Amino acid sequence: MERQVPIDFVDERLNKGLARTGLRFTAQRRHIYSKLLEKGDHPSADEVFMRAKSDMPDLSMATVYNTLDTLVKCGLVRQVNHERGPTRYCSNMEKHHHFHCTTCNGVFDIRSDPESGEPEIHMPPGFEVLQFEILFRGICPECAAKQAAEANA
Amino acid sequence: MERQVPIDFVDERLNKGLARTGLRFTAQRRHIYSKLLEKGDHPSADEVFMRAKSDMPDLSMATVYNTLDTLVKCGLVRQVNHERGPTRYCSNMEKHHHFHCTTCNGVFDIRSDPESGEPEIHMPPGFEVLQFEILFRGICPECAAKQAAEANA
DNA sequence: GTCAAGACTTGGAATAAGTCTAAATATCAG
DNA sequence: CTGATATTTAGACTTATTCCAAGTCTTGAC
Numbered sequence: 001m002e003r004q005v006p007i008d009f010v011d012e013r014l015n016k017g018l019a020r021t022g023l024r025f026t027a028q029r030r031h032i033y034s035k036l037l038e039k040g041d042h043p044s045a046d047e048v049f050m051r052a053k054s055d056m057p058d059l060s061m062a063t064v065y066n067t068l069d070t071l072v073k074c075g076l077v078r079q080v081n082h083e084r085g086p087t088r089y090c091s092n093m094e095k096h097h098h099f100h101c102t103t104c105n106g107v108f109d110i111r112s113d114p115e116s117g118e119p120e121i122h123m124p125p126g127f128e129v130l131q132f133e134i135l136f137r138g139i140c141p142e143c144a145a146k147q148a149a150e151a152n153a
Numbered sequence: 154m155e156r157q158v159p160i161d162f163v164d165e166r167l168n169k170g171l172a173r174t175g176l177r178f179t180a181q182r183r184h185i186y187s188k189l190l191e192k193g194d195h196p197s198a199d200e201v202f203m204r205a206k207s208d209m210p211d212l213s214m215a216t217v218y219n220t221l222d223t224l225v226k227c228g229l230v231r232q233v234n235h236e237r238g239p240t241r242y243c244s245n246m247e248k249h250h251h252f253h254c255t256t257c258n259g260v261f262d263i264r265s266d267p268e269s270g271e272p273e274i275h276m277p278p279g280f281e282v283l284q285f286e287i288l289f290r291g292i293c294p295e296c297a298a299k300q301a302a303e304a305n306a
Numbered sequence: 307g308t309c310a311a312g313a314c315t316t317g318g319a320a321t322a323a324g325t326c327t328a329a330a331t332a333t334c335a336g
Numbered sequence: 337c338t339g340a341t342a343t344t345t346a347g348a349c350t351t352a353t354t355c356c357a358a359g360t361c362t363t364g365a366c
Contacts, residue, residue: 024333024342045323060345065324082288084232084240084353086323097286101293103300108293121287126294133250133288134274135235140254140261141279147256177313177362198352213316218353237324239352313362320355325348332343 003038010034017074031056032067036077036091042107044086080107099127163187170227184209185220189230189244195260197239233260252280 014033018025035052043051049064068089071077080088082100088107096111110121123129167186171178188205196204202217221242224230233241235253241260249264263274276282
């Protein structure tokens, strides 16, 4: 299940992401990010902490939370919240969707078909979809109006 | 913003829902459910508590949590979790999707076009969509296999 | 109607997840 | 190398939710 992620790849991505936002490159950020990429699953902050701590024993939980937030801000990681419970993190930034198993609570990536430009979904075999929901994110009319008013002030 | 919800309507729905699962009709369940229907928004448990408590001062927070879970089980209410933060509740059970405003954190219902059978989405004017995600729920291959094995045992 | 059995509600204690704070440490530009 | 600033850390704190045990209400049987 473990993926070998070349450290240069981690460094390059991380550097780019951090540079974009003027943040610093640190050993902790590199370590946590590489742990996320290594196993491309959807761990909670707690799971990230345990995985990362085994190789970096002085790491603190606060740093894990800080770093995860940082990675999200840098656009290197997505937050995933589909249910009551701890936030999970997803290091796959390719356009994709999620499948949430209501039995084991697992989260699986479902990629949009990369061939076609269309948002065609290719559900991998074995997944039984009982329900789906589309979640839009953006700016609501009221907030958009406020922002427009401020811009004109 | 308040909707007048005829109490008979509340009672009928609630009765049906509870009957399906063998649960009892109580004053608290009726009260909380009618509060949810009255203002068709997406309140957190805490907000529900405050709204409901004003008319029913002895109501406890524990009952609000219990009742919300009960209503979810009865299929009268949906849980909504799109971000880190308290769970929200949605009493609109018609097929629809959600828009999450990243500025004010508000949640808005986006209905699937009811005319066409197609999952065509009609985004109301003023909403600026920056991103969207499809969330599937169901059973993953591993859990499905386990269930099948158990069924054959 | 009365009663027992079980369902429901309640307040408060307990837990889990995440945030905040202030001091120590690391990084970077010059 | 040094100062300015960003980052990390441990632990206290807050918030959201769950658990628990005692009391109350509902219901069906008589």
